[in-house]
Amino acid sequence: xxxxxxxxxxxxxxxxxxxxxxxxxxxxxxxxxxxxxxxxxxxxxxxxxxxxxxxxxxxxxxxxxxxxxxxxxxxxxxxxxxxxxxxxxxxxxxxxxxxxxxxxxxxxxxxxxxxxxxxxxxxxxxxxxxxxxxxxxxxxxxxxxxxxxxxxxxxxxxxxxxxxxxxxxxxxxxxxxxxxxxxxxxxxxxxxxxxxxxxxxxxxxxxxxxxxxxxxxxxxxxxxxxxxxxxxxxxxxxxxxxxxxxxxxxxxxxxxxxxxxxxxxxxxxxxxxxxxxxxxxxxxxxxxxxxxxxxxxxxxxxxxx
Amino acid sequence: xxxxxxxxxxxxxxxxxxxxxxxxxxxxxxxxxxxxxxxxxxxxxxxxxxxxxxxxxxxxxxxxxxxxxxxxxxxxxxxxxxxxxxxxxxxxxxxxxxxxxxxxxxxxxxxxxxxxxxxxxxxxxxxxxxxxxxxxxxxxxxxxxxxxxxxxxxxxxxxxxxxxxxxxxxxxxxxxxxxxxxxxxxxxxxxxxxxxxxxxxxxxxxxxxxxxxxxxxxxxxxxxxxxxxxxxxxxxxxxx
Numbered sequence: 001x002x003x004x005x006x007x008x009x010x011x012x013x014x015x016x017x018x019x020x021x022x023x024x025x026x027x028x029x030x031x032x033x034x035x036x037x038x039x040x041x042x043x044x045x046x047x048x049x050x051x052x053x054x055x056x057x058x059x060x061x062x063x064x065x066x067x068x069x070x071x072x073x074x075x076x077x078x079x080x081x082x083x084x085x086x087x088x089x090x091x092x093x094x095x096x097x098x099x100x101x102x103x104x105x106x107x108x109x110x111x112x113x114x115x116x117x118x119x120x121x122x123x124x125x126x127x128x129x130x131x132x133x134x135x136x137x138x139x140x141x142x143x144x145x146x147x148x149x150x151x152x153x154x155x156x157x158x159x160x161x162x163x164x165x166x167x168x169x170x171x172x173x174x175x176x177x178x179x180x181x182x183x184x185x186x187x188x189x190x191x192x193x194x195x196x197x198x199x200x201x202x203x204x205x206x207x208x209x210x211x212x213x214x215x216x217x218x219x220x221x222x223x224x225x226x227x228x229x230x231x232x233x234x235x236x237x238x239x240x241x242x243x244x245x246x247x248x249x250x251x252x253x254x255x256x257x258x259x260x261x262x263x264x265x266x267x268x269x270x271x272x273x274x275x276x277x278x279x280x281x282x283x284x285x286x287x288x289x290x291x292x293x294x295x296x297x298x299x300x301x302x303x304x305x
Numbered sequence: 306x307x308x309x310x311x312x313x314x315x316x317x318x319x320x321x322x323x324x325x326x327x328x329x330x331x332x333x334x335x336x337x338x339x340x341x342x343x344x345x346x347x348x349x350x351x352x353x354x355x356x357x358x359x360x361x362x363x364x365x366x367x368x369x370x371x372x373x374x375x376x377x378x379x380x381x382x383x384x385x386x387x388x389x390x391x392x393x394x395x396x397x398x399x400x401x402x403x404x405x406x407x408x409x410x411x412x413x414x415x416x417x418x419x420x421x422x423x424x425x426x427x428x429x430x431x432x433x434x435x436x437x438x439x440x441x442x443x444x445x446x447x448x449x450x451x452x453x454x455x456x457x458x459x460x461x462x463x464x465x466x467x468x469x470x471x472x473x474x475x476x477x478x479x480x481x482x483x484x485x486x487x488x489x490x491x492x493x494x495x496x497x498x499x500x501x502x503x504x505x506x507x508x509x510x511x512x513x514x515x516x517x518x519x520x521x522x523x524x525x526x527x528x529x530x531x532x533x534x535x536x537x538x539x540x541x542x543x544x545x
Contacts, residue, residue: 051541084384
């Protein structure tokens with residue numbers, strides 16, 4: 001049983017705070033690190049992988065710091081996001097070299113097993129430079145698995161994979177999690193994370209925004225108030241009719257935009273109510289647009305929650 | 306200290322890419338010129354000294370040193386593949402020492418050995434000129450490899466800085482400006498070449514053997530020590 005412990009950890013680069021006072025424990029099973037691009041996921045993973053010291057706080061593996069502790073790599077398998085990986089070698093040579101660098105007793109057997117696990121033995125004699133993105137990803141996986149690590153860290157592993165490759169990798173990671181390994185992967189796509197991770201950590205703008213299983217995260221995301229921008233032939237009358245219903249929590253007459261800013265708390269009911277009320281009162285709707293549907297705003301809502 | 310796998314990855318990277326052509330070009334040129342000069346003017350100690358001193362020692366050795374020294378680690382840090390070496394329970398010093406040995410081997414093979422051959426072609430090692438310059442080249446190879454390997458670990462522009470040093474400092478300033486010569490790997494190595502060559506050969510160096518050897522050791526050991534230090538705390542910032 002291996003646990004990654006992140007304790008009041010911050011990391012800044014000059015004036016930019018990439019990770020802001022995050023505390024979390026990553027234990028056995030599959031954990032998804034979810035957040036928009038630039039949220040600090042890679043910075044966190046780099047700290048967990050020992051490639052970046054925290055500015056404050058600590059990042060430890062079973063109580064031992066990871067930064068400048070090369071012995072930690074006996075437990076950690078790393079699948080970096082970057083593509084650089086000795087393209088001039090064959091897949092076999094690459095995985096074998098990784099096994100040798102771990103000083104395994106039988107590196108050839110370990111390399112063979114890892115390549116079979118990721119189903120790449122058919123292409124192992126080809127040079128890595130000839131591989132597709134998905135094949136590279138799988139060989140990276142093999143190199144990370146070769147020493148049977150108890151912790152597996154993957155940075156955006158599904159980027160650029162086709163659906164079949166994605167399914168295969170998900171199956172593989174699920175299997176690793178079921179074996180009791182601590183698997184952590186990052187992604188900016190909610191669907192990806194909820195398909196795979198039993199536990200989700202959400203990071204937004206360097207802060208730890210939410211934590212829990214996907215149902216909890218999903219609910220937080222859909223139950224939040226939705227904001228709409230509406231323009232009509234009679235904004236004031238429409239506002240009066242809408243505020244009478246329990247599906248709205250607040251309406252503002254926005255004079256600059258010449259529009260209504262509406263906050264809906266019952267999303268389903270509001271979308272049915274708006275056209276019905278407009279017809280009843282003979283009001284024409286010119287614009288109805290959600291003003292905060294981007295993933296970023298969903299995440300920033302979670303930060304506030 | 307020596308790790309066979311690190312060595313294999315390093316020399317495959319060094320010799321596999323376009324670098325191999327680059328490494329072959331200068332020694333080949335030296336040998337071609339040596340054959341041509343011998344054919345045209347016959348064996349002449351002064352000509353041999355001129356070609357080995359100003360082309361082989363002053364230009365070829367530092368350039369090969371730049372290519373091999375920075376190439377032994379720079380590209381891996383640039384493209385991020387160094388992660389696969391670092392994410393292992395490996396002593397950082399063994400990574401650096403192994404890479405240094407590979408860089409020295411490549412530099413000696415592509416500069417000191419061609420220098421020896423060219424010397425024999427030019428005057429049949431008369432007055433020990435061929436052996437003297439080959440020893441100088443070999444000793445310089447060690448210091449250049451350590452220096453440029455360090456450069457490869459601290460700067461993304463290692464090749465450019467290395468070239469500027471090799472071409473402007475060593476080849477130009479180091480040969481012309483008297484004071485600058487004291488601070489030149491080339492001159493330190495020449496102090497040994499001077500010792501090896503016959504007194505009549507007239508190989509000169511700005512520094513004496515004790516000073517030359519001391520400074521070569523300081524650069525080699527200091528450079529290696531600092532490279533280990535840099536690698537131990539190499540940070541990989543996120544892509545975001």
